[in-house]
Amino acid sequence: PVIRREDYTPFGWLVPQTGMRFELGVENTRVTATLKVERNPEAKATQELRLNGDGLKPDAVSVDGGASDDWTMDGSDLVLTLPGTSHEITIATTLNPSANTTLMGLYASNGMLCTQCEAEGFRRITFFPDRPDVLSTYTVRMEGPKDQFPILLCNGNNTASGDGDDGIHWAEWHDPWPKPSYLFALVAGDLVANSDTFTTMIGRVVDLNVWVRAEDLPRTDHAVESLKKSMKWDEETFGREYDLDLYNIVAVSDFNMGAMENKGLNVFNTKYVLADKDTATDADFDGVEGVIAHEYFHNWSGNRITCRDWFQLSLKEGFTVLRDQLFSQDMQGEAVKRIEDVRILRAAQFPEDAGPLAHPIRPDSFREISNFYTATVYNKGAEVIRMMRSMAGPERFRAGTDLYFDRHDGEAATCEDFIRAIEDGAGLELSQFRRWYRQAGTPRVAVSQELKDGGVVLTLKQTVPPTPGQDVKAAMPIPLRVAVHCRETGAIGEEQLIVLKLDEETFNLPLAGPVPVVSINRGFTAPVIIDRDLDRDDLVFLAASDDDSFARYEAMQELALKHLVAAASGDLDEAGRAAGKTAICDAMRAIISDADLDDSMRAELMTLPSETYLFEAMATGTRKADPGAIHNEREQLKTAIGVTLKRELEGLYARTADTGYDDPAGRGARKVKTIIAGLFAASDPERAAIMAARQFDAADNMTDRQGALMVLCGLATPERDARLKAFYDRYQDNDLVIDKWFTLQALSLHPDVIRQVRELAQHPDFTMKNPNRVRSLYMAFAGNPQGFHAADGSGYRMIADVILALDPINPQTAARFVPSLGRWRRIESVRAGLMKAELERISKAEGLSRDTFEQVTRSLDG
Numbered sequence: 001p002v003i004r005r006e007d008y009t010p011f012g013w014l015v016p017q018t019g020m021r022f023e024l025g026v027e028n029t030r031v032t033a034t035l036k037v038e039r040n041p042e043a044k045a046t047q048e049l050r051l052n053g054d055g056l057k058p059d060a061v062s063v064d065g066g067a068s069d070d071w072t073m074d075g076s077d078l079v080l081t082l083p084g085t086s087h088e089i090t091i092a093t094t095l096n097p098s099a100n101t102t103l104m105g106l107y108a109s110n111g112m113l114c115t116q117c118e119a120e121g122f123r124r125i126t127f128f129p130d131r132p133d134v135l136s137t138y139t140v141r142m143e144g145p146k147d148q149f150p151i152l153l154c155n156g157n158n159t160a161s162g163d164g165d166d167g168i169h170w171a172e173w174h175d176p177w178p179k180p181s182y183l184f185a186l187v188a189g190d191l192v193a194n195s196d197t198f199t200t201m202i203g204r205v206v207d208l209n210v211w212v213r214a215e216d217l218p219r220t221d222h223a224v225e226s227l228k229k230s231m232k233w234d235e236e237t238f239g240r241e242y243d244l245d246l247y248n249i250v251a252v253s254d255f256n257m258g259a260m261e262n263k264g265l266n267v268f269n270t271k272y273v274l275a276d277k278d279t280a281t282d283a284d285f286d287g288v289e290g291v292i293a294h295e296y297f298h299n300w301s302g303n304r305i306t307c308r309d310w311f312q313l314s315l316k317e318g319f320t321v322l323r324d325q326l327f328s329q330d331m332q333g334e335a336v337k338r339i340e341d342v343r344i345l346r347a348a349q350f351p352e353d354a355g356p357l358a359h360p361i362r363p364d365s366f367r368e369i370s371n372f373y374t375a376t377v378y379n380k381g382a383e384v385i386r387m388m389r390s391m392a393g394p395e396r397f398r399a400g401t402d403l404y405f406d407r408h409d410g411e412a413a414t415c416e417d418f419i420r421a422i423e424d425g426a427g428l429e430l431s432q433f434r435r436w437y438r439q440a441g442t443p444r445v446a447v448s449q450e451l452k453d454g455g456v457v458l459t460l461k462q463t464v465p466p467t468p469g470q471d472v473k474a475a476m477p478i479p480l481r482v483a484v485h486c487r488e489t490g491a492i493g494e495e496q497l498i499v500l501k502l503d504e505e506t507f508n509l510p511l512a513g514p515v516p517v518v519s520i521n522r523g524f525t526a527p528v529i530i531d532r533d534l535d536r537d538d539l540v541f542l543a544a545s546d547d548d549s550f551a552r553y554e555a556m557q558e559l560a561l562k563h564l565v566a567a568a569s570g571d572l573d574e575a576g577r578a579a580g581k582t583a584i585c586d587a588m589r590a591i592i593s594d595a596d597l598d599d600s601m602r603a604e605l606m607t608l609p610s611e612t613y614l615f616e617a618m619a620t621g622t623r624k625a626d627p628g629a630i631h632n633e634r635e636q637l638k639t640a641i642g643v644t645l646k647r648e649l650e651g652l653y654a655r656t657a658d659t660g661y662d663d664p665a666g667r668g669a670r671k672v673k674t675i676i677a678g679l680f681a682a683s684d685p686e687r688a689a690i691m692a693a694r695q696f697d698a699a700d701n702m703t704d705r706q707g708a709l710m711v712l713c714g715l716a717t718p719e720r721d722a723r724l725k726a727f728y729d730r731y732q733d734n735d736l737v738i739d740k741w742f743t744l745q746a747l748s749l750h751p752d753v754i755r756q757v758r759e760l761a762q763h764p765d766f767t768m769k770n771p772n773r774v775r776s777l778y779m780a781f782a783g784n785p786q787g788f789h790a791a792d793g794s795g796y797r798m799i800a801d802v803i804l805a806l807d808p809i810n811p812q813t814a815a816r817f818v819p820s821l822g823r824w825r826r827i828e829s830v831r832a833g834l835m836k837a838e839l840e841r842i843s844k845a846e847g848l849s850r851d852t853f854e855q856v857t858r859s860l861d862g
């Protein structure tokens with residue numbers, strides 16, 4: 001059935017208190033839940049109490065202390081008829097965690113037990129009104145064999161514990177903060193902690209623990225440091241203080257997503273906890289810091305204020321992503337972090353917004369909510385709130401968020417509540433802005449300029465493309481930071497914020513000099529596509545001289561993108577092709593020699609647009625993307641850069657090669673080195689192989705090692721196999737690094753990549769049961785344009801086979817593979833036909849999960 005936002009009604013009952021008893025066993029866990037229920041005065045009076053279940057059957061039901069048979073099963077739900085206005089319901093259920101491969105509800109991972117309840121996993125544990133607007137105070141008793149589960153954790157505070165008979169021990173936990181069921185969590189296992197404390201701004205001492213398996217303990221310091229930094233930052237930046245005496249984080253190796261913000265007991269994918277120099281890249285370190293921060297920030301944006309219903313998911317996710325982005329900007333540097341975030345948006349969210357799965361950040365309907373944990377809800381959601389912040393300025397925005405936290409603390413709120421709090425607190429008028437919540441699709445802004453009366457007249461025209469279910473769109477307010485520089489004098493114009501509100505509007509801007517160059521959407525103030533036709537010379541000027549780092553990056557991207565799309569579309573003759581390459585090489589040369597740039601930013605400027613982003617740009621209007629042509633042109637451009645700038649690149653490589661790991665310039669140096677090795681791989685593969693092998697052999701850290709191996713993986717040389725084997729042998733006991741080993745091969749530019757992936761699937765270390773491993777091989781492959789878009793369709797077939805094989809095991813993870821095939825409409829017709837045929841094959845399979853079924857149908861219909 002389709003669930004609609006407009007159908008929301010409050011639940012008929014309140015559940016002020018929930019008591020639970022868990023008798024834990026890996027194969028057999030008995031759950032006894034006691035719910036105090038009262039009629040909800042704000043809802044229509046009803047005698048019916050519907051408790052959601054999923055795959056459960058009640059062993060026993062009692063009402064007010066006596067066995068009851070005033071209940072029935074309606075599908076998976078348990079429905080009671082209750083005569084009075086307040087009752088106590090007790091229900092017992094039995095679970096088999098070891099048989100739960102969906103990783104939703106209670107499941108076993110490496111001998112430990114853990115839970116994942118968001119969005120609708122709690123109903124796999126016990127019967128309950130499993131919806132985010134039913135808040136309850138939980139008291140939980142856990143019992144289990146002490147040798148198997150020495151550590152027993154739940155939300156809130158540990159109020160009592162002790163030993164029972166027969167090697168059983170127990171612990172009681174009480175969470176004083178009322179919460180929805182999706183924030184419930186429990187963990188039992190053989191774990192050790194890296195412990196620390198944090199003293200909050202009012203002097204509350206909080207015990208911090210990061211729980212892992214004993215062998216992982218040496219890799220937890222970065223997680224602990226990240227947590228302390230997050231706690232401090234949220235006090236300073238948003239005035240938010242932690243509200244319990246205990247904060248636990250547990251790392252588990254079987255997890256569907258990144259992590260989960262359960263109150264006082266976050267459960268994390270090991271990938272976002274464990275990091276050290278020898279096993280984690282610089283990007284992995286940042287991932288840990290960012291996700292720890294994200295889950296911590298949810299304590300206010302998500303837990304203290306939660307969502308009324310799942311259509312409001314972006315209320316907590318969009319806002320929390322913005323908060324974690326701002327945090328990481330402060331930790332790592334604003335310019336590079338902003339570029340990384342925009343790159344993610346363009347690689348993941350723009351294609352979603354342009355395809356059959358497009359939806360507004362606040363969706364109107366769904367079948368399976370798990371399918372809406374998307375880049376749109378998360379990342380575009382963050383961009384939308386960031387625009388409010390840009391319009392208000394940081395101080396007024398803070399006044400808005402203060403009012404929001406104050407006004408809605410303890411509530412299950414809506415996106416509308418958030419918008420109104422920002423309006424009232426920040427003094428913005430957001431009536432038209434609300435369209436960003438309602439309308440899907442990436443707006444396009446066409447820019448044209450004219451010299452007039454000693455100034456520049458900028459004409460901006462916006463269009464929001466039709467998306468499934470939304471044919472006609474209304475104009476949205478689009479805040480754009482702009483400046484007009486002068487190409488002749490090099491004068492930098494003053495920046496201002498303009499807001500495009502109508503379909504078409506003109507803005508008068510002052511001139512900085514005789515040859516104006518407009519710098520627009522600086523800092524990427526709005527998540528839109530700018531259509532402008534700048535001269536190559538203007539782009540080269542902006543790439544070299546703009547005072548906004550993002551605008552410099554953007555100009556480089558545009559320069560390469562224009563050339564590559566034109567070349568792939570067959571719009572360039574030989575002279576045009578040569579001129580394009582020359583301009584890009586000239587701009588690149590200027591970047592390589594710019595002494596004022598730090599290497600991290602230099603690496604960003606040297607990064608060519610991704611193939612996915614190029615497909616998006618090529619597939620505009622009636623033109624379709626041609627993955628084969630894009631790939632060839634991009635590789636040829638890399639070759640040209642490698643050949644033309646050989647000397648410069650060698651010089652830069654040599655300079656960066658001996659920067660030490662702990663040198664503050666080390667990170668930037670490592671980024672630059674791997675980019676250069678990648679360019680040489682395209683221009684002089686033999687040399688690149690030697691260079692990369694040397695880098696691999698000399699590496700004292702995972703960033704250099706992985707970068708070198710990535711380059712080697714694409715080359716059919718002896719160096720490749722030897723290093724792959726060395727890497728495997730060295731790390732065979734470390735799952736996260738073996739994931740990298742799979743990924744590097746699945747992502748590689750090797751001509752035989754499909755065969756290699758097929759063989760890797762037969763490797764003893766490969767399993768469909770572990771999502772990290774599945775993603776390490778197949779998500780990576782689905783993101784390898786050359787392999788996935790192989791002209792004969794074998795890449796598509798492989799991913800369709802994965803979806804079919806994985807769906808019965810883990811539907812949530814299976815469904816996440818569907819969007820890659822769902823892009824067929826924007827791809828040239830031969831490949832489009834092959835992709836569509838695979839979707840049709842999946843759709844005909846019997847017993848598809850609701851997750852996969854929904855994604856496949858939308859992909860075919862939309």
Ligand code: ARG
Pocket residue numbers: 116118119256257258259260261294295317370373
């Ligand atoms: N709320 C979590 C986060 O973003 C992710 C929830 C996981 N959801 C899921 N359906 N597994 O931090």
Ligand code: ZN
Pocket residue numbers: 294298316317320
């Ligand atoms: Zn989140």
